[in-house]
Amino acid sequence: MSDAKIAPATREEGPSGFTGRYVLILISLLLSVQLLPIMGLLSGNAQSEIAIHFGTTRIAWFTLITALVGTFVLPFAAKAAGLYGKKRVMVIATALGLVGDVIAAMSTSYGMLLLGRGIAGLYTVAMPLAYAMARDVFPRRLVGPASGVLGGGVGLVALVGPFLSGYLLDHHGFRGSLWFMAVATAVNLLLLLVFVPESPVREDGGRMDWLGGLLLGGGLTSIVYAIGEGSHWGWTSGKLCAFVGLGLVALIAFFLVQRRVASPLLPLSLLTQRKVWTVFLATSVAAGAIYSVGVVMQLLALMPQIPGLSDGLGWSATKNAQVTAPMSIIILVMAVVTGTLARRIDTRLLLGIGGAFTAVGYGLGSQIHHSVSDIVTFGLVAGVGMGIIVSIIPIMVIGAVGPKDQAVANGAQNLLQSVAQVIVTQIAFVIMSQNGKVMKGTQFYVDSGFTNAFWLISAVGAVGALLVLLIPKVKKLDEAEVGQAAL
Structure with a gap:
């Protein structure tokens, strides 16, 4: 490039x-x-x-x-x-x-x-x-x-x-x-x-790599589609294996093609840099935790409470919004604070702290999630971690790559993050369905399913925090090349 x-x-x-x-x-x-x-x-x-x-x-x-x-x-x-x-x-x-x-x-x-x-x-x-x-x-x-x-706008949403x-x-x-x-x-x-x-x-003198785009986009889409349909098809079905296999073959072909084209879609020299692939890995895993927990929280709050059948809290959407409001506010506040701190504090430390708070918060949630006070309590702890993570991800990408690779790097990180989110979400559905019952075509969930799903989110958050140890020192915002547009 x-x-x-x-x-x-x-x-x-x-x-x-x-x-x-x-x-x-x-x-x-x-x-x-x-x-x-x-x-x-x-x-x-x-x-x-x-x-x-x-x-x-x-x-x-x-x-x-x-x-x-x-x-x-x-x-x-x-x-x-x-x-x-x-x-x-x-x-x-x-x-x-x-x-x-x-x-x-x-x-x-x-x-x-x-x-x-x-x-x-x-x-x-x-x-x-x-x-x-x-x-x-x-x-x-x-x-x-x-x-x-x-x-942090996700907190406002x-x-x-x-x-x-x-x-x-x-x-x-x-x-x-x-x-x-x-x-x-x-x-x-x-x-x-x-x-x-x-x-x-701008990228000077390049051109669109159509074949690379078809292989990368098509391969990832095939895998994401298969994972999304896993619960319906069966996790060991031939159809799922075929789509995943086809996607993996396409991704392998993509990497082979990228070695031979003059203007690659995603320069392999970028992905082989330790400061880049480690940032992508740690941030994608951490994001997979915080963006997949929504389905667990919504099902817990909105599913009915039916003895022997469903252990949801049976709240209305409005009540759920009121109860989770403190968590949403702390996400927004911590995101803004993190953006300011990242100018001078090592971003690896901030991501590690975010992952740790997420792990502790949802670990706590696995034990207490039966009342308004329970949700507010663990939500405030987890919200600190979520606010840090949503804010620090784009900042870490800025520190890991130069201006000319920014769009490609953000796109690649977003792709990996989306795949991680789909995987964690589908595993959460499988876990919650264990010991649950289907009545008149509707899946209901019991308390043990919610408990184990929160443990899953906690574990993924902890892994994201530990992966920070792989990341070499990257530039702080005050050291990165930014503010290029002529306003």
């Missing part, structure tokens, strides 16, 4: 704080980062109503198809961002996603709904590119806090989202949720067009 054309690192840093212009840029990028979690929350809560309306038993595809499309197109988007500009790719992906949202909202059949959600999956690429943009468009002193806000979802479903049905997705995407597109400057960081 040729050197990118970038401004000198000694360039004037600009304003000392978040001026009005920087605030508008941050809000625009924040919506790009959090658009997917918002859609995931609204989609998850609307699933049961959609399944009943369209009379389908394959409702899992409603959310799975978005993840599959995002996994497939992300390698192409990350490469295109380096060739043609991050903002340009984000705008195109968001515009196409808006088309998908409108198709889904107007759908008259389940097939049409899936088509719309599949097209909407194209805007999943905006999240890693927004993190990469933060490096380019903010001055050095603001990159850490800005990255913290972008990551977790705080406000359940109330919003409950209102939309109660007053406007699932159509209200689908149309809200379209409006949110349209607002995001407008903000990107008006307020976000284009990054000047």
Whole structure:
């Protein structure tokens, strides 16, 4: 890969704080980062109503198809961002996603709904590119806090989202949720067009590696699809083994192809650097823990309490939102604090602390999860770890790679993170289903299932913390080359 054309690192840093212009840029990028979690929350809560309306038993595809499309197109988007500009790719992906949202909202059949959600999956690429943009468009002193806000926005989504979802479903049905997705995407597109400057960081003289993209995106999509269907097919079924095997063959072919092309999709020289692959590994495992725990928490809170059949807490979505609000607030606060601390404190230490708090918090949750006070108590501990992790991941990628590799690196980390999330989530479902019962087509869960699922999340968080020991010293934000865009 040729050197990118970038401004000198000694360039004037600009304003000392978040001026009005920087605030508008941050809000625009924040919506790009959090658009997917918002859609995931609204989609998850609307699933049961959609399944009943369209009379389908394959409702899992409603959310799975978005993840599959995002996994497939992300390698192409990350490469295109380096060739043609991050903002340009984000705008195109968001515009196409808006088309998908409108198709889904107007759908008259389940097939049409899936088509719309599949097209909407194209805007999943905006999240890693927004993190990469933060490096380019903010001055050095603001990159850490800005990255913290972008990551910590998940706490804001977790705080406000359940109330919003409950209102939309109660007053406007699932159509209200689908149309809200379209409006949110349209607002995001407008903000990107008006307020976000284009990054000047480019890959000089490269071209799109179509074969590499097909092999990488197709291979990962095949594996993610198989894992997502594992519970339905059976974990030892020939169909699952075939899809996983096909995906692995495609990934092996991808690495062979990358050695021979002049402009590789993902330079192998980047992945073989210890400071890069160790950061990818540790952050992906830690993220796999915190992003997969949502299904456990939601099923615990919202499933009914039926003696001998179901040990859920039987709360409404509104009550669950109220109980988890303290946890959401601490996630947001810790994310912002972490973004500031990362300017001077070793990011490896921060990730290790985040993983440790996550492990302790959900380990505690495995023992106490039967009342409001229980959820609040372990949620505050786990929330500290989650806030640190969501904030530190993009910051560690900044420290591990140079500006010209930022988009590719964020895309690669996001792919690995998504695979880790799917794997941990599916294992959690299998664990919770043990000793559970199926009644009239509905899976119910008992207390031991929730206990063991929390232990799983705790263990994965602990592994993420321990993997920090593999990471060599990387640059702090104050040492990294950032703030390249001419604002």
